[in-house]
Amino acid sequence: MAPYTITYFPVRGRCGATRIMLSDQGQEWKEIVVNFEEWMKGDLKKTCVFGQLPKFEDGDLVLFQSNAFLRHLGRRHGAYGKNDCEAAHIDMFADGVEDLRTKYLKMIYQEYETGKDAYIKDLPNHLCKFEAVLAKNKSGFLVGDSISFADYSLFEVLLNHQVLSPTCLDSFPALNSFVATLSARPKIKAFLDSEDYKKLPINGNGKQ
Ligand code: GTB
Numbered sequence: 001m002a003p004y005t006i007t008y009f010p011v012r013g014r015c016g017a018t019r020i021m022l023s024d025q026g027q028e029w030k031e032i033v034v035n036f037e038e039w040m041k042g043d044l045k046k047t048c049v050f051g052q053l054p055k056f057e058d059g060d061l062v063l064f065q066s067n068a069f070l071r072h073l074g075r076r077h078g079a080y081g082k083n084d085c086e087a088a089h090i091d092m093f094a095d096g097v098e099d100l101r102t103k104y105l106k107m108i109y110q111e112y113e114t115g116k117d118a119y120i121k122d123l124p125n126h127l128c129k130f131e132a133v134l135a136k137n138k139s140g141f142l143v144g145d146s147i148s149f150a151d152y153s154l155f156e157v158l159l160n161h162q163v164l165s166p167t168c169l170d171s172f173p174a175l176n177s178f179v180a181t182l183s184a185r186p187k188i189k190a191f192l193d194s195e196d197y198k199k200l201p202i203n204g205n206g207k208q
Contacts, residue, residue, distance in 0.1 A: 004029035007044075008054035009036060012200045014066040015054050017156040021070060021149060023191035025077045031196075036204075067098060067153075074149035081144055089143045093133065094150040100126050101157050104164075105203075112207045120165045127161075127172055130154060134174035140181055155182045163208050 004022065008015050010033050022029050034044060034053060045051050049064045056062075056069040058076070063069055074080035074090070081087040103126070107119045130142075139145040142154065158179050161168050169176045182188055191197055202208045 003057075003059040005032060005057040006030070006054055007032040007034060007057075009034055009039070009204055010200060011204050012156075012160075012197075012202050013054075013204060015069075016160070016202070017149075017153045018054075018056065018066060018069045018073065019197070020156055020188060020191060021073055021077075021079070021152040024147070024152070024185055024187045025073070025079070026187060027077075067094065070094065070149040070153060079146070079148045079152075081148060082146075086144045086148075090148045090150045093130075093142045094153055096129065097150060097153045097157055101153075104157065104160065108203050108207045109205060112205075116164075120168070123161065123165065123168055124171070127168065127175060131172040131174050134178055140178065151178075151182070155179065160202055160208070163202060 004027060006015055006018065006029055008031075012019070019029075039045065039053070044053075048055060052064065054066055054069070055064055056066075056072075058072065061072075063072060071080070071091075071094075081090050103119070107115050133142055134140070137143065141147055142150050155178070158169065158175060162179070169179065183192065
């Protein structure tokens with residue numbers, strides 16, 4: 001049995017990219033699903049370093065913070081660049097994706113009704129940055145010529161944005177091709193087609 005365990009609420013949420021990465025890397029993992037009523041009792045929260053889920057276990061190693069999971073898996077599975085310079089760029093782009101994810105989550109959880117339209121209108125100003133990176137680095141990946149954890153993170157954020165605004169990538173050929181290529185990787189395709197993936201809402205409040 002794989003050493004990996006994800007403990008989280010029944011959503012894609014902050015574990016979407018981790019699950020896609022584990023699938024693509026041919027890894028198995030166990031899911032411990034925590035419903036919100038159970039969480040509200042507070043016993044599990046007290047054991048979480050930052051009082052929040054998700055939690056990720058690799059054998060005896062216990063991690064919190066979803067981007068730390070991705071970095072750990074990047075080191076474990078050769079998806080963190082070929083040298084320190086590539087790794088530094090991968091960190092940089094992963095942080096850029098995190099900035100976009102944070103804006104998206106703020107809109108979803110705090111201002112969906114009042115802010116969704118303005119968010120979608122402003123989206124090209126963020127997407128164009130990633131478009132430029134992918135267009136320049138001809139490999140189809142953000143950095144170097146192989147997939148990194150930053151690619152999985154960007155991919156998952158783009159999938160969520162295509163649900164929010166189905167046409168949002170139409171004027172970004174490199175991003176469109178990036179999503180098509182990653183979606184067609186056999187293990188990712190199998191995961192995205194699975195009930196395990198489809199049954200989970202993107203976000204905890206049902207907005208998407
Ligand atoms: N920076 C952290 C990371 O990347 O892991 C952020 C973790 C985080 O925001 N965790 C949220 C949490 O634990 C859940 S993700 N909240 C509970 C608390 O703080 O007590 C968002 C979310 C919200 C609601 C649901 N839900 O209702 O099912 C699911 C997910």
